Amino acid sequence: MEKKRLAIVGCGHLGHIVTDACLQGLLPEYELVGVLGRDEGHAAAMAEKAGCSQCKNLDQLLERKPDYVAEMASVQMVKDMAETVLSRGANLIVLSIGAFADEAFYKKVQDTARKYGTRVHIASGAIGGFDVLRTISLMEAAKGRMVQASMVTKKGPKSLAHSPLFQESLMTDTKETEVFSGSTKDAIAILPTHVNVSVAASLATSGTDHLDFHIFSVPGMAGDDHRIMAEGNGLKAIVDVYSQVSDIAGWSVVALLQNLVSPIMF
Numbered sequence: 001m002e003k004k005r006l007a008i009v010g011c012g013h014l015g016h017i018v019t020d021a022c023l024q025g026l027l028p029e030y031e032l033v034g035v036l037g038r039d040e041g042h043a044a045a046m047a048e049k050a051g052c053s054q055c056k057n058l059d060q061l062l063e064r065k066p067d068y069v070a071e072m073a074s075v076q077m078v079k080d081m082a083e084t085v086l087s088r089g090a091n092l093i094v095l096s097i098g099a100f101a102d103e104a105f106y107k108k109v110q111d112t113a114r115k116y117g118t119r120v121h122i123a124s125g126a127i128g129g130f131d132v133l134r135t136i137s138l139m140e141a142a143k144g145r146m147v148q149a150s151m152v153t154k155k156g157p158k159s160l161a162h163s164p165l166f167q168e169s170l171m172t173d174t175k176e177t178e179v180f181s182g183s184t185k186d187a188i189a190i191l192p193t194h195v196n197v198s199v200a201a202s203l204a205t206s207g208t209d210h211l212d213f214h215i216f217s218v219p220g221m222a223g224d225d226h227r228i229m230a231e232g233n234g235l236k237a238i239v240d241v242y243s244q245v246s247d248i249a250g251w252s253v254v255a256l257l258q259n260l261v262s263p264i265m266f
Helices: 013-023 040-050 058-062 075-087 097-101 103-116 130-142 184-190 196-204 247-261
Strands: 004-009 030-036 068-071 091-094 120-122 148-155 177-183 212-217 224-232 235-243
Touching (some): 013 030, 013 247, 184 196, 235 247
Antiparallel strands (some): 148 224
């Protein structure tokens, strides 16, 4: 069987996870044909390790004729490249789902994918359970009701240091402190590039206007804990994932790539 051609955008830690998975034989149905990264040194190192092309720009990457472009870069990169990738015949795997908080952009991407017969695949990143969340939301919508959805994120105070939510007092607090309460849409206004999980949860449930979102600072905590709840009439689903490091996000792309070519899809 002819291998699928894979390109990677983002040559940091997460990009290396997917590259290493290819080298370890975990993605035998794919051929890694090109990488693109903001840092040319990092991109060159990853391309050399993978034995593929280092591309200087998106046009060069798309000249490699990838079947799939896997994004592990940033919200802005998704906004910059999504329509071009889809219109050039490649499918797009998105990790930085926060880009889709922009409803106008989200619609443009949908329209572009439909027009050119391509697809966007959303990686689960640091959370999961989108199937059951969407199912409950669909069941409620079919009955004329909106699913009740909420999300609680807990993280250490150091991880908030360069955000508008940070206060010096968080570094000496001995109890967990709520630093944000509102909707996902409210959170986007404050943290436009750091709400990927909340945007994913809102798209799978009640939308950015209606998902009830809370962030807590927890003294001494390393990593993040995301807890999503969706509730309907006689139904409740809770998805709770703690990750000390970001590796799960990169591995979620590997799992998605495996699923895309599997004869049995989960």
